[in-house]
Amino acid sequence: MPASRLLPTPFHGSEEAFHMIAQGAEGVVYRTNFLSSNSSTSPSNDISGNAALKIRYPKPWRHPILDRRLTRQRILAEARVLVKLSRELRAPGDGISGAVPNVLGMSSEEGWLATEWIEGATVKAGIRGWEERQRVLREKAQRGDDVASEAQLEVLRALLRRIGAVVGRLHVCGIVHGDLTTSNMMVRACKPSPMGKAEAVASTSDDDKLEGEIVLLDFGLAQQSIADEDRAVDLYVLERAFGSTHPKVMEGRYSGQSAGAMFDEVLQAYAVATGKAGKITLRKLEDVRMRGRKKSMLG
Amino acid sequence: MDGGCAAPERRDGCQAFGAKLENTLPTVVKSTTVLLYNHSLLLMSTFTIEAVRLPHLQDHPLQVGLFKNVANAQFLRQQLLEGNAEYEYAFLDATVLISRAHVFAACFRAINDQLNNRLKTKNVHSEIVFDLSPNNNIAESFRRFGISDTTKHVVAIKVGGDAAQIRAFLEKNIEGEPAALSDESLRSLGDLARIRKIYRLEAPKKGQAELGLGQGAESFVLGSLALKGS
Ligand SMILES: Nc1ncnc2c1ncn2[C@@H]1O[C@H](COP(=O)(O)OP(=O)(O)O)[C@@H](O)[C@H]1O
Ligand SMILES: [Mg+2]
Numbered sequence: 001m002p003a004s005r006l007l008p009t010p011f012h013g014s015e016e017a018f019h020m021i022a023q024g025a026e027g028v029v030y031r032t033n034f035l036s037s038n039s040s041t042s043p044s045n046d047i048s049g050n051a052a053l054k055i056r057y058p059k060p061w062r063h064p065i066l067d068r069r070l071t072r073q074r075i076l077a078e079a080r081v082l083v084k085l086s087r088e089l090r091a092p093g094d095g096i097s098g099a100v101p102n103v104l105g106m107s108s109e110e111g112w113l114a115t116e117w118i119e120g121a122t123v124k125a126g127i128r129g130w131e132e133r134q135r136v137l138r139e140k141a142q143r144g145d146d147v148a149s150e151a152q153l154e155v156l157r158a159l160l161r162r163i164g165a166v167v168g169r170l171h172v173c174g175i176v177h178g179d180l181t182t183s184n185m186m187v188r189a190c191k192p193s194p195m196g197k198a199e200a201v202a203s204t205s206d207d208d209k210l211e212g213e214i215v216l217l218d219f220g221l222a223q224q225s226i227a228d229e230d231r232a233v234d235l236y237v238l239e240r241a242f243g244s245t246h247p248k249v250m251e252g253r254y255s256g257q258s259a260g261a262m263f264d265e266v267l268q269a270y271a272v273a274t275g276k277a278g279k280i281t282l283r284k285l286e287d288v289r290m291r292g293r294k295k296s297m298l299g
Numbered sequence: 300m301d302g303g304c305a306a307p308e309r310r311d312g313c314q315a316f317g318a319k320l321e322n323t324l325p326t327v328v329k330s331t332t333v334l335l336y337n338h339s340l341l342l343m344s345t346f347t348i349e350a351v352r353l354p355h356l357q358d359h360p361l362q363v364g365l366f367k368n369v370a371n372a373q374f375l376r377q378q379l380l381e382g383n384a385e386y387e388y389a390f391l392d393a394t395v396l397i398s399r400a401h402v403f404a405a406c407f408r409a410i411n412d413q414l415n416n417r418l419k420t421k422n423v424h425s426e427i428v429f430d431l432s433p434n435n436n437i438a439e440s441f442r443r444f445g446i447s448d449t450t451k452h453v454v455a456i457k458v459g460g461d462a463a464q465i466r467a468f469l470e471k472n473i474e475g476e477p478a479a480l481s482d483e484s485l486r487s488l489g490d491l492a493r494i495r496k497i498y499r500l501e502a503p504k505k506g507q508a509e510l511g512l513g514q515g516a517e518s519f520v521l522g523s524l525a526l527k528g529s
Binding site (some may be wrong): 009010011014015018032033034035036039072076079082083086088090099102103104105107108109110180201 | 356400515521
């Protein structure tokens, strides 16, 4: 059990396996069992666990009292938003699965939050995989340019539309995320069937992996807000994150379109999901972009 | 337990990716044959008390059982009121419990709060009852989730202790039909109207079909229990 010494009660001394999934500036995410031991195992790596356990460790450079308070607040804020959304952020057709992981347990005092494990990949990994497949295809065909087939592009566009739609629904729920990056969203390894029940995707092509439902993660910076400014900033952060993480996609290198055309898929779906209020947000986004450009010109 | 067999195998079919906890089972700790042979009483019984080890709480095994059509709820409640230490159990009204995950979420929280020395009630068993409630009113939580004189179906939980003794005790002192505690049994006993009222869940509109609580409801309830008091 790695780093078991550092785990807070009751995880300290636990006999369960902890698989470190991510280590960020704010905390560590482990995959482990929670409340039940009957969990699926990832086919790719044999790692199992039905929960994601996020632990925020004390930061030695911060004053201990301030540190405790900040840790408490961040965990609590995230849990509160997730619980609210577990009920409200559900599309009419959603069966067993929601667009955020369910909260299974939390202790803000000890600084941990356990949520349902989402089987699937981050959007970042999903798009990187797509790009890798385009590279392989291009090499096989000995093509000079990057342009992907219309079918391949549609897979990507559909993914972007689902992202736009879920961000729109999030905003309609009165929440802004605060850190919309492609690592903070996942594509469930599950396709909702017409009956509203999720079906396991056993053996599907890699492109199918981009077809699952979008699940939003990491609400540590989320806020309750219906301000156009906050919503527009959320979209701007997402646009910038896409641009820096997946530059070739966003520059239109695969589609032969102009830069911005791909992100427009996100914005159009966002507009559909948000209606009238969304139009104002999208106008505000222009202002926010402008300010962003000025800022970056000033250095 | 029929004829000294280990806990019944009740794993629900195969799990879809992303399937919910609702259908999953904690490790079922098989009771040792040695224990059973030492207690001839148990050999004859058809008991379904289950030993449950919650992940991360391996030092705090639970004994859990469901009893239907309990005839002596009033007596059991009286023992709790009198603080009879022998009866230090969490006795829950099964009709307000949604699923095994619901029950175990409260158990996990109660044990964790005990380990961190911050119980709000007398002991870990009363804390389980309290932790099921969405608010901080202790008396109300006991009224809603604990045993009353008229409670018909009871879930009994003991944290720690000697498994064989607990089994024998429950068999002797609860006058009811022991049944397996499963998501299905809880679903069939559940009083949806009361559960919805307690947790402020949406009810089907007039003319709409009753489709049960749905997944969103359980997610919201588990989340609310985790958030309570903070
Ligand atoms: N519920 C979950 N199911 C599956 N993976 C998760 C889950 N929560 C987090 N992860 C993984 O852990 C990573 C980090 O989690 P996140 O909540 O973003 O924490 P951080 O604050 O460290 O960024 C995510 O990018 C994702 O890969
Ligand atoms: Mg993150």
